[in-house]
Amino acid sequence: MKKLINEPADVVDEMLDGMVAAYPDQVRRLDGIEVLVREDAPVDGKVGIVSGGGSGHEPTHAGYLGEGMLDGAAAGEVFTSPTADQLQEMIQACDGGEGVLCVVKNYEGDVMNFDTAAELAEMEGVDVAQVVVNDDVAVEDSLYTSGRRGVCGTILVHKAAGAKAAQGGSLEEVQAVAEKVIDNVGTMGMALTSCVTPEKGEPTFDLGEDEIELGIGIHGEPGTERTDVMSADEVTEHLTERVLEDLALDEGQEVVTIVNGMGGTPLSELFIVNRKLQEVLGEHGLETWDAWVGDYMTSLDMMGCSITVCAVDDELKELIGAPCDTPALTVRE
Amino acid sequence: MKKLINEPADVVDEMLDGMVAAYPDQVRRLDGIEVLVREDAPVDGKVGIVSGGGSGHEPTHAGYLGEGMLDGAAAGEVFTSPTADQLQEMIQACDGGEGVLCVVKNYEGDVMNFDTAAELAEMEGVDVAQVVVNDDVAVEDSLYTSGRRGVCGTILVHKAAGAKAAQGGSLEEVQAVAEKVIDNVGTMGMALTSCVTPEKGEPTFDLGEDEIELGIGIHGEPGTERTDVMSADEVTEHLTERVLEDLALDEGQEVVTIVNGMGGTPLSELFIVNRKLQEVLGEHGLETWDAWVGDYMTSLDMMGCSITVCAVDDELKELIGAPCDTPALTVRE
Numbered sequence: 315m316k317k318l319i320n321e322p323a324d325v326v327d328e329m330l331d332g333m334v335a336a337y338p339d340q341v342r343r344l345d346g347i348e349v350l351v352r353e354d355a356p357v358d359g360k361v362g363i364v365s366g367g368g369s370g371h372e373p374t375h376a377g378y379l380g381e382g383m384l385d386g387a388a389a390g391e392v393f394t395s396p397t398a399d400q401l402q403e404m405i406q407a408c409d410g411g412e413g414v415l416c417v418v419k420n421y422e423g424d425v426m427n428f429d430t431a432a433e434l435a436e437m438e439g440v441d442v443a444q445v446v447v448n449d450d451v452a453v454e455d456s457l458y459t460s461g462r463r464g465v466c467g468t469i470l471v472h473k474a475a476g477a478k479a480a481q482g483g484s485l486e487e488v489q490a491v492a493e494k495v496i497d498n499v500g501t502m503g504m505a506l507t508s509c510v511t512p513e514k515g516e517p518t519f520d521l522g523e524d525e526i527e528l529g530i531g532i533h534g535e536p537g538t539e540r541t542d543v544m545s546a547d548e549v550t551e552h553l554t555e556r557v558l559e560d561l562a563l564d565e566g567q568e569v570v571t572i573v574n575g576m577g578g579t580p581l582s583e584l585f586i587v588n589r590k591l592q593e594v595l596g597e598h599g600l601e602t603w604d605a606w607v608g609d610y611m612t613s614l615d616m617m618g619c620s621i622t623v624c625a626v627d628d629e630l631k632e633l634i635g636a637p638c639d640t641p642a643l644t645v646r647e
Numbered sequence: 648m649k650k651l652i653n654e655p656a657d658v659v660d661e662m663l664d665g666m667v668a669a670y671p672d673q674v675r676r677l678d679g680i681e682v683l684v685r686e687d688a689p690v691d692g693k694v695g696i697v698s699g700g701g702s703g704h705e706p707t708h709a710g711y712l713g714e715g716m717l718d719g720a721a722a723g724e725v726f727t728s729p730t731a732d733q734l735q736e737m738i739q740a741c742d743g744g745e746g747v748l749c750v751v752k753n754y755e756g757d758v759m760n761f762d763t764a765a766e767l768a769e770m771e772g773v774d775v776a777q778v779v780v781n782d783d784v785a786v787e788d789s790l791y792t793s794g795r796r797g798v799c800g801t802i803l804v805h806k807a808a809g810a811k812a813a814q815g816g817s818l819e820e821v822q823a824v825a826e827k828v829i830d831n832v833g834t835m836g837m838a839l840t841s842c843v844t845p846e847k848g849e850p851t852f853d854l855g856e857d858e859i860e861l862g863i864g865i866h867g868e869p870g871t872e873r874t875d876v877m878s879a880d881e882v883t884e885h886l887t888e889r890v891l892e893d894l895a896l897d898e899g900q901e902v903v904t905i906v907n908g909m910g911g912t913p914l915s916e917l918f919i920v921n922r923k924l925q926e927v928l929g930e931h932g933l934e935t936w937d938a939w940v941g942d943y944m945t946s947l948d949m950m951g952c953s954i955t956v957c958a959v960d961d962e963l964k965e966l967i968g969a970p971c972d973t974p975a976l977t978v979r980e
Contacts, residue, residue, distance in 0.1 A: 316839040316840065316856075316857075316859065316876055316950070317839070317879075317913075317916060318839065318879045318882060318912060318916035318917075318919060318920055318950075318951075318952060319878070319879050319916060319919055320878045320879050320880055320919070325915065325919065326915075328879075328918075328919045328922050329915045329916075329918040329919055329922075330918075331922045332917075332918030332919050332920070332921040332922035332923075332925075332940070333918050333921075333940075335921055335922050335925040335938065336906075336918065336921050336938040336939075336940045337938075369915065370913075370915065372913065372914040372915045372918070373914055377914075506649040506650070506651065507649070523649075524649075526649065543649055545652070545653045546650075546651045546652050546653050546661075547653055549651060573669075577913050577914075578911045578913075578948060578950075579651060579948070580703075580705065580910050580911075580945065580947050580948050581705040581706055581710075581910075581942065581945065582658065582659075582662045582702065582703065582705045582947075583650060583651035583652060583662075584651075584665075585661075585662040585663075585665030585666050585669065585705070586651060586652055586653070586658065586661045586662055586665050587651055587665070588665040588666075588668055588669050589661050589662075589664045589665035589668050590665075592665075592668040605668065605669040605670075606669075607665070607666075607669045609914065609942075612913065612914065614913050614915075615911060615912070615913050615950070617649070617651075617911075617948070618651075619651060637979070639979055644977040644978070644979060645977070646970070646972055646977060646979050646980075647979075647980075
């Protein structure tokens with residue numbers, strides 16, 4: 315398998331330097347570690363919001379650094395949790411005096427290392443709160459995870475909590491907003507092909523020429539079933555019905571949706587999925603308030619997509635629609 | 648090869664409907680044809696700017712519809728020029744009384760059909776001007792093209808001309824800005840893998856497991872050479888040197904750069920390329936004023952990238968940095 319890389323061991327380091335070279339006014343790298351923060355971090359008087367996890371999901375998380383979203387993003391090696399030391403340093407670098415919220419995707423290593431880092435930072439006098447995102451409705455317990463996995467719904471947590479912090483919310487209020495998103499969001503993914511990690515250089519799992527995997531995780535963890543190739547409409551219907559079953563929304567409920575590409579999927583295909591998604595939501599009597607389509611949380615070069623649905627009330631609409639300015643997501647006033 | 652589509656013949660139609668379903672406040676579809684326009688088109692008293700070409704390059708062009716960029720985008724079948732009828736209807740729908748600029752990528756079918764469409768629209772009383780983008784420095788004459796091909800530099804034409812039109816520039820002034828970008832921009836691309844069209848369902852060209860193609864076109868047209876796999880740094884150096892040789896810039900010149908993904912390339916790899924690109928530009932004494940990294944003009948699921956360099960003066964910096972609000976590119980005040 316071919317990749318645009320130099321040494322596999324240098325991928326994360328060089329990627330982070332390439333991001334700083336692209337957005338020097340927006341992000342900077344903490345000396346000697348694999349953490350990017352807002353260029354102006356810590357922001358005095360604002361609750362800091364940080365996230366992190368294994369690399370390979372770009373633009374997650376560093377793409378969401380900036381006004382109205384994240385203050386810090388830690389990048390582990392590909393599909394590997396960042397260390398507790400990295401995370402502690404990030405938390406302290408993002409504390410503007412009002413405390414720091416850690417947004418953690420539910421993988422055992424991430425949860426464990428964020429727990430340790432939070433304890434260490436608290437010993438240094440930082441108020442730390444934590445939320446764990448577990449939006450993947452496909453499976454309970456999986457490779458790397460007890461309970462449900464945290465996937466693309468995390469970006470809506472970054473957006474809503476980030477807006478609340480930018481508006482001057484307290485640590486408790488920002489955490490409450492993050493929890494509200496987590497309570498109201500569901501996601502399910504699928505893959506047409508496996509991802510290929512730089513270290514291994516070959517597919518993480520085998521998928522036949524006529525097979526797809528439903529309920530896939532963002533590291534290629536097994537899903538709910540392997541089936542014959544289905545049409546885009548069939549795939550969309552399957553994923554959406556599973557998400558809606560989990561959310562059990564009332565008719566007339568407003569929602570934000572994400573059709574997320576896994577990294578190797580042409581944008582045209584994501585729009586074809588979005589077309590059917592909106593049709594299915596309409597059949598359920600749901601009202602789409604905002605629809606996002608693009609690569610938000612990827613799995614290297616995997617072909618496939620995930621569908622996220624999040625029920626929104628007036629508060630979440632105001633926060634998700636609020637201005638932000640980050641490399642991967644910009645919302646104007 | 649597997650794709651998230653329904654019938655291959657429905658790809659463009661369904662993709663356009665999926666875009667409208669995602670951005671109903673920003674774009675609308677002209678009845679019965681494969682053209683999207685700004686939701687509020689025609690904008691009274693503003694020069695209209697339209698573009699178009701074969702599909703398969705998303706987000707090009709419809710992703711750039713909106714305030715500060717395009718008014719209309721015509722989508723041909725995959726890698727096939729839109730018809731003159733479609734183009735004429737688009738031009739007329741985007742005329743707010745001040746005339747319409749057509750931004751055409753240099754492919755024979757596109758140029759011919761835009762020429763015909765412009766003549767027909769002029770007979771209906773619309774002032775039409777046209778610019779042809781030919782930024783690909785790799786080859787003179789190619790499959791589908793006499794002269795140089797038009798590729799990712801086109802997005803900077805949309806951005807600068809779009810800003811000029813939004814500021815109230817006349818048709819002549821908007822055209823002059825577009826020509827200034829075209830005179831100062833160069834691009835070169837490469838592929839790790841071939842794209843796969845929905846109709847054919849298999850690779851457009853054969854590339855060995857250890858080969859890459861330099862100077863590739865955005866439809867998989869042949870490039871300058873096929874070589875053994877190279878590192879990201881070697882690829883970047885090769886592409887950048889070729890572009891700089893063509894542009895022949897003075898030391899101290901400010902530039903805007905684009906590292907553009909071909910559709911199947913992980914974002915992490917594009918940042919690794921950007922890191923080296925900025926290093927090479929620094930060695931040449933050039934000053935990067937703005938660096939873009941992402942999928943701007945793709946070739947379906949092709950893995951690879953292109954590098955664009957555009958010399959900018961105060962006028963172009965002001966216009967490229969001006970606010971815009973489109974599905975694929977948003978710049979805040």
